[in-house]
Amino acid sequence: MSTPDVFPPAAEVAASAHISSFQKYEEMYGRSVREPSEFWGEIANDFYWRVPPAQPFFKYNFDVTKGKIYIEWMKGAVTNICYNVLDRNVNDKKQGDKVAFYWEGNEPGDATSITYAELLKKVCQFANVLRSQGVKKGDRVSIYMPMVIELVVAMLACARIGAVHSIVFAGFSAESLCDRILDSHCSLLITADGFLRGDKLINLKQIADEALKKCSEKNYPLKKCMVLKHLGRDDLICDGTSKSSPPCKRLCQNIQGNKQDKAKRAVPQTTWNPSVDLWWHELVKNASTECEPEWCDAEDQLFILYTSGSTGKPKGVVHTVGGYMIFTATTFKYVFDYHHDDIYWCTADIGWITGHSYLAYGPLANGATSVLFEGLPIYPDISRMWQIIDKYSVSKFYTAPTAIRLLMKYGEEPVKRYSRKSLKILGTVGEPINPEAWLWYYNVVGEKRCPIVDTFWQTETGGHVLTPLPGATATKPGSATFPFFGVVPAILNESGEELEGEAEGYLVFKQPWPALMRTVYGNHERFETTYFKKFPGYYVTGDGCRRDKDGYYWITGRIDDMLNVSGHLLSTAEVESALVEHSSVAEAAAVSHPHPVKGECLYCFVTLRDGHEFTSSLTDQLKKLVREKIGPIATPDYIQNAPGLPKTRSGKIMRRVLRKIAKNDRELGDTSTLADTTVINQLFENRCKTIH
Ligand code: WTA
Secondary structure (H helix, E strand, O other), X not given: OOOOOOEOOOHHHHHHOOOOOHHHHHHHHHHXXXXXXXXXXXXXXXXXXXXXXXXXXXXXXOOHHHOOOEEXXXXXXXXXXXXXXXXXXXXXXXXXXXXXXEEEOOOOOOEEEEEHHHHHHHHHHHHHHHHHOOOOOOOEEEEEOOOOHHHHHHHHHHHHOOOEEEEOOOOOOHHHHHHHHHHOOOOEEEEEOOEEEOOEEEOHHHHHHHHHHHHHHOOOOOOOEEEEOOOOOHHHEEOOOOOOOOOOOOEEOOOOOOHHHHHHHEOOOOOOOOOOEEEHHHHHOOOOOOOOOOOEEOOOEEEEEEEOOOOOOOEEEEEEHHHHHHHHHHHHHHHOOOOOOOEEEEOOOOOOHHHHHHHHHHHHHOOOEEEEEOOOOOOOOOOHHHHHXXXXXXXXXXXXXXXXXXXXXXXXXXXXXOOOOOOOEEEEEOOOOOHHHHHHHHHHHOOOOOOEEEEEOOOOOOOOOEOOOOOOXXXXXXXXXXXXXXXXXXXXXOOOOEEXXXXXXXXXXXXXXOOOOOEEOOOHHHHHHHHHOOOOOOEEEEEEEEEOOOXXXXXXXXXXXEEEEOOEEEEHHHHHHHHOOOOXXXXXXXXXXXXXXXXXXXXXXXXXXXXXXXXHHHHHHHHXXXXXXXXXXXXXXXXXEOOOOOEEOOOXXXXXXXXXXXXXXXXXXXXXXXXXXXXXXXXXXXXXXXXX
């Protein structure tokens, strides 16, 4: 039997869904764009406001030719997002005893959970600590932590006192952390001693120390660094007397094994600077568990999250309190068709936007129970994900195409070791999902019972903007289908004309929804230039998109100099500027290249300075350099020697040509603007000497 092109929503899901038919979706969607103030106003009524929103409910200008770009929702209304996601659930909805998070550590067996009431207490306690350390409304706080409950505590504590959190993914390097601290002028860093990632031990404090040293060298000494004892927790450490078989995997104070074992499992030393460093557990010891929230304007800044920019320097995407709150809550409710008894698991790290919106704020605003997983999909064995799904009876599961492709490699057997009978809805995010991975997810993981929601969105959009609704939308593998409520997409051609019907071009949005970013931190002009200048009157996503004859949207990938490695956006310019810092490299060009698991990977061309030789030791050094400058996710897969690079007469590198060379595809298209065609043959020849 051939595979169908369209998958109608499963009847059982539709029967109890909030949006149970496509007709209902269309009615609600129509209203959301015709009467956005009324539509979102009713949703806002479900939240607690000190001063409720008044008219006009929102205001904006998307047209650079008419003046400054701005977006405001519910300005003048007063609330607190932490109060809404915690106190409202505990006090008004009487669900203090409900589990907010099941925490599952890297090591199986290392697990705990926290209820809404307990989470509220911990957040209040830490909020009091922050206040007592002098953190005030509007101050920026940098958070560099592993996937632990305290990361959520830290972010919500900031939100409670009106401080702006800037979370930096714990896989980023010291240099990246330093850049982000400097860019947003953070007054404080919150980190942890370290964590385990698979069988790798990450001494996070050491990296944080390096970052702080770099900040000091740049005349920005941070006065305080709060450190969570996570790796050094007593329950994770054995005293070396355990004779269990197989040997216990915990960290060990008195390790007997060989050198390698010691390197892996010995408790790392936490370096300590008493004038700066403060232990989290000591700070909270005497702090009160009650804390009056700081009442904030809906348009006060909630957080900054850095995302790659095509010029190389990351952009601090700013989200504000009110709009982000109502939009993440609403998308979570409808896209995952959330019901009170669901157990939800989003595998994204909180250091990325998916973790912010759909592991923290969205689920908590709905009073949901989530799994928070510290570890890796295939550690300690390739069934870990499915084992966790059965352990917690996960009903809604949200992951990235790269994880699906990785798990697919091991076939169906590891999946089938576990029943997965609790699963109802499966989601994906982060990059276009190839139909083969979609079908495997649908057929094998979900056993054809579970609708797939392929959610397209960006750090900038705050929440889902193109997505199916599981009880309403018939899906097509690889398509993010239709716009969410309040979102009005269009496809433009190069001249900025809106294309109707079947079409392909630039994906743009015509009006704001509540969670669209408000500015680039400290650089509003960059915000305007990046997203609004190319086509005045529209928010430009940077993605290409096709609309098929049935009106379905298909994201075709980035059309700027960005690439998407394992669902993480990287800028080629950022990688290039790291490469040219090496003394042997005169010039570098990085392009995206297809990769079976990561989706895309980095293929780099380097032109060496005279007298320098292209060797495997050099490529090792270059890879290390990129890892140090940006982080392990940016490590190039291929580095090729390029005595010359293909350039236009005006000196612009022709990346389109380089992408073809990387793929060994000789159909180069139009090369008439190329200044020197002889470099091309040389580059094709050098492909075989590429090192990866
Ligand atoms: C890509 C992640 C196709 C896209 C939430 C976008 C996707 C970038 C999808 C944003 C999807 C994300 N289908 N492409 N379902 N989801 N993308 O800021 O290129 O890390 O612009 O936000 O990822 O990545 P970001």
